[in-house]
Every structure is written in structure tokens, then in C-alpha cells.
Amino acid sequence: MRVALARAAIVAVVLLAWEIAARVGSPLLYVPPSAAVPALRDLLLLRSYPDLPENLLITTREIVVAYGLAVAAGLAVGFALGLYRTLGRVYGPMLAALYAVPAVVWYPSLMLFFGLDAASKIAFGFLLGFFPITLATLAGIRQVNPQLVTVARAFGARPATVFVKVLVPGMLFTLVGGLRTGLALSVVGVIVGEILGSKAGMGALINHAYGLLRTADYVALVVVTLVVVVATDAAASLLERRARRWTE
């Protein structure tokens, strides 16, 4: 209770300081909350950007496709590397080394290859989501107690049964963590892609508002995008909690 009050107080102080600083400084540059709120209302009433719904939909669709591909490819590669020891030993370290490269270095190539439309954003969102999912699958398989597999085999379980009854439950927690991180990163990938260069989507609107120095609209667009980000993460965390209950 007291913690909640303290947190509310922190938020209030930050907003107030922002308001004062913005008024003293440049309201255009610092966009006080008193200017951001009307801009957000205009945005939501489709006055400032009537095409907001279409663009929101485009971004959401890019995220869904990118993440779907990342999950499929990440699970496939992760299981392949985890279940076949030689593959894992050879390609696991190579993947980990690639993970040490800041992913954004691939973006210009993707833009060159896929153009400025949705495909390059999907490709980038896919790339960012793919790594954590693959690595979590690998880690999950490695943490399953080999003793359990042996016991299941001794009881005459066939490989498919071992997979479903022993492997998946044993690794679920780690796997779900990776799926959640993957989603967050797919979202980041799509948004980064859009802001670095796009014709449509929330990133394009943000760039438009920024280019015309419509800073209050820019803040409103950022807020709406953040709501999308928070909503996806909340959904993922709900699933994660479900999974935790299954494993226990």
C-alpha cells in the first residue's frame, strides 16, 4: 500500500517536473503533459491521423507474422540442435557467436533485399525473435534430467512418448521464457524497422509527425505504440504464468 503510494508519488513528481520544465524551456521541444493529453485525444478520435487504425493494423500484422515465423523456425532449429548432439556441438557455438553481433547490422541488407515494405520489417522482427527462442529451446533440452529419459526408456516408452511426457514438460518453463523474450524482441524488431525506414505502420506515422515537428502528435503516437507493446507483453506474461502452473 505504502509502496503503491510512493510509486504514484514518483509518477506525479516526474509529470509535474516535466510540465514545469517544458513550460520554462521550449513547449515545442519538450511537450508538456498538458499538451500531450489533447494530442492523444485528437489521435484517438482520428482527427490528427485518420489513418491510425490501418497503420496500427499493419504494424500488428507485421508483428504477428514475424513472431509466428520466429517461433516455427526457432523451435525447429532449437530441437534439431538439441536432440542431435553433433548438430548442437557444431552449430550451437556458431549461433551463439552470431548472437554476439548487434542484430541491427543485418537491417540494411534486409532493407536492400526486401525493400521498404512490410517484408523487411517482418524479416527483422523474425531475426530478433528467432535467436532467443532457439537458444531457450536448446537450453531447455539440456536442462532436462537425462535420468528421467533413461527411466522412461526403461519403462518401455517410445521416443515420441518420451518427447511428450518427459522432454516437453521438463523444459517448458525455460522454453516459455524464451518464447516471451522472443515476442518482446520481435515487437522491437518490427518497430525499429519501421522507424529506420518505412512507408506505412506506426513507425511511419511517428517519422511523419517527427519530420513535420508535430511533437505533441509524436508523443501521442509513441503512447499508442507503447500500449501495443505493453499489451503483447502482458499477454505473454499471462501465458508464462499458466505454463509455470503446469510444470509445478
Next chain:
Amino acid sequence: MTPGRARVVGLQLASVLVVVAAWEGLARAGWVDALFVPAPSAVALSVPSVGREAVAALADTLAKTAVAYALSVVLGVAAGLVLGSARVFESTVRPFVIALYGMPKILVLPWIVLLLGYGTAPAILYGTLHGFFPVAVLVTGAVRDVDRHLLTVARSFGARPLQLYLKVILPAIVPSVIAAMRLGVVFCLLGVLVVEMFAGLRGMGSLMGAFANGFRAPELFAATALVSAASIAIVLGLDAVNDRLSRWR
């Protein structure tokens, strides 16, 4: 059956060679458009022409990254020490820290550029923003998880608060700090490259953006390979330092 180390390295090299050869073959046969995916030989041939420019741009980027990195580590470790020690304060502000850590920072990039212009400053600020949070979060956890018993032991030997930090907490968190530094350097480099791509006048990010916009695929691929190699080299270097410093583990 587990393959030996020599065989693993051999298979890794062979895989790379096979991919490069297949790629070369496909490109020569005209199955992929050389405008978008140049043959490896074309990329190699572009290295002399692009080399000097790319190395200069990389140096520029790495210099900004170094400043952002130093700031991230110093500020991140300091914040981690404060947050890890002050538990009530930490539990109060934790949601904010996590929210700021998880937020796609690209959303505030246009605003940063608006405030700071197109020079070096936004790259350093944005790079620091990327590096700071993972370092701060990891160090906070490490300070919080320092074995309480070791602190009790040190107090029983008369350690004063400053000595608790110097003799127990700081040495105990060294491995976490190094892990954070390893993670942080990639984040800082990423942040700097993003700013350069978005608004850079100089540096590797803007050079790569220019190559992409000019459809200069061989040069772009060469530049990408150069940045990747530099990044991997930096991380491997930090790993070596880590091994040296945590022999006691």
C-alpha cells in the same frame, strides 16, 4: 557419441565453406539477383575499394561506442550498487526500471535527435541508454544476492560499512559485472549503430545505410561482415578477461 573438438571445428569450417561455395555457385548461375545478393567473390573484390572508408567509419562508430560503454558501465554499476543496497527503495522503483529496460527505446530516438541534433551526442546518449539498463539490472541483482553470511563474517571481524563494500560486496559482484559488461557492449554498439542509421552523418551505421540506399550490395555485405567481426572480437576479448579474473570460481 560426442564428436571431438577437432572434428567439431572441422565440421564448422566445412559448413561455412559449403555455404559460401553454394552461394557463389547460385550467384554465378544467375539464380539469385546479384543486385541484391552479390557473390562472395564480388564481396571480396569490393573490400579494397570500400576498405579505407569502412575502417574509418568503423573507428568512428567504435569511438562513440567506447564513450557510451564507459558511461553505461560506470553509471550502471553505481546504480546497481545503490539499488542493490537500498532494498525498500529498490522494490519501490523496480517496476519503473523494468519498464524502462523493456521499452523499445527506438520510440524516443526521434526526440533525442530533435534535442541533440545530428552529431555525436545523440549516438552517445542513445548507446548509453541501451547499455545502462542491462548493467544496472544485473548488478542490482548481484548486490542483492551477495551471500549474507559473508557480510556477517566480515562484520564479526570488525568491518566498517565502507570495508564491507570494498572487501566483500565489490569482489563478490565481479563476475556479474563482467557478465554485464559483456552484454552491455553489444547493446551499446547496437544503440550507436541505430542512431547512425537513423540520423548519422558519419560512422558505420550511416555508411551501411548509404550502401543500402545506393544498391551497393557488395560494399554493404563487406561492411556488415566487418562490423560483425569487430563485435565478435570484442565479446571474445571480454570473455578472455573474464576467465582471467574469475579463476576462483
Next chain:
Amino acid sequence: MARPLIAIEGVGRRFVTLSGAVEAVRDVSLSVTEGEFCTIIGPSGCGKSTLLGMLGGLVVPDAGRVLIAGTAVRGPDPRSVATVFQDPGLFPWRTVVENIEFGLELQGVDRQTRRRTATDLLGPLGLRDFAAKYPRELSGGMRQRVAIGRALAIDTPIVLMDEPFGALDEQTRMLMGEWLLEIWRRTTKTVIFVTHSLNEALALSTRVVVMTARPGRIKSVLELLQPYPRAMESPEMVSLRAKLWSEIREESFRAMGDGA
């Protein structure tokens, strides 16, 4: 009788836990003279460690006070008291000698002097070849010897030992007891030793203090004048053991009933 080095005067202490307040120690008074090996024994959760914590200045009593050489304890005093814990609590990033030097380092003793003090201790500790090893490379018994070395290095008149051998296996434990006795007999140190083990108490102590189940109070005190090393199978020791066991048995039952 010599003047008491340690005077515990009516101390008590409560702790607030999630399941309510717990009275760990109630109205304990005890005097210990210089050179004694005084063992405190009792069931789990009888406040032995709390009492030791008060002597070491790590736990502040709610009631009463502890005097050491006539001065009230107000926090850890590494010039008069050194503590050895059940968990050796070695600093994993320090080698064996560096761990032994720890207390001297805190006191600002110069590098050469403290290195010499620590190195001189390695022989008696049986760690001569392990000076440069890290704790993870040592066995449990060796780790505890390093912890004891760390306490001996600051050369205090009083050494507190909180179940120092509690985590060791039976054989190691007996050997460590013999070894500790050797060390103690060569010095004039006063040792306060907490244990669960009857044999350990009987083999080592000049006095055994039995504490009751929670709240911890002193139930009885047993003086032991038998010379060292003690033949544990002698009829005298066997009957002492039986006497001590009957004292403790009752308290252990009560402690078990408490769910401790």
C-alpha cells in the same frame, strides 16, 4: 577464583518472524574465566547461536548485558573476540592465506606482517601446501580449518565457535576435535564452543552448559576436571555421558514437540 573474562548478566532476546514473535533466549547469566573451554549444548533452536551472537556483538540483547573484561559489548570487537561459524564463510575469491589474513587486513596491518602471521599459521592448521588454493579446491574439513585460522590470526583472547564441525562427517569431526584441543592447549585462549554433539562436548570442554528448549535458558552446568586427552570409553566418562544425555534428552523432546 580468577576474575571472569566474560560476564553474561540476565540477557534475553526476542525475534519477530513471519509466524509471530519468538523468544530465543530468556534471562541467561553466566561467567567464564580466562583459559576456559566452555561448551554450550542444547536442542535445536535453543538460542545457542543467539547467545554466541551477543558475545560477538552481532546480536543486541533486549534485556541484560554482556561484559567482556569489564566492558559492555556494543558491537563486534575484533581486538577481543573472534568468531568461527558453522558455515566457514570463506571468501571464495581469496586464496587460503588471503582468507586467513582477512581480519588483519581490516585492522590495517601492513602486507608483509600479515602475510607472515598467516603463513606461520599454515603449519599448525595442516594447510602448508594449500596456501595458494581457492576455497572451492578444499575439502569441508580444510575449509573449516581455514576459518579457524582466520579467527586465530587476529590473536584475540576469546574465540567463539558456533558448531564449527556441524557440517562435517563423523570421522573428520573427531579428528578436528583432537586438532582443536591441541591448538587450544598451546594457547591461553578462552573458547566458547556451541555444539549438538555430546561426545564433542565431553572430549573438549572444561565446562558444559546445558540449555533448555525455546526459550533458551540455562538448565544445568557440568564441570569437567578430567585431564586431556580423555578416554571416552572409561567408566567415568560413560557415566558422565549418560548424565548429560538425560539432561538434554528431555529438552530435545520438548524441542521436537515444538516442531523445531
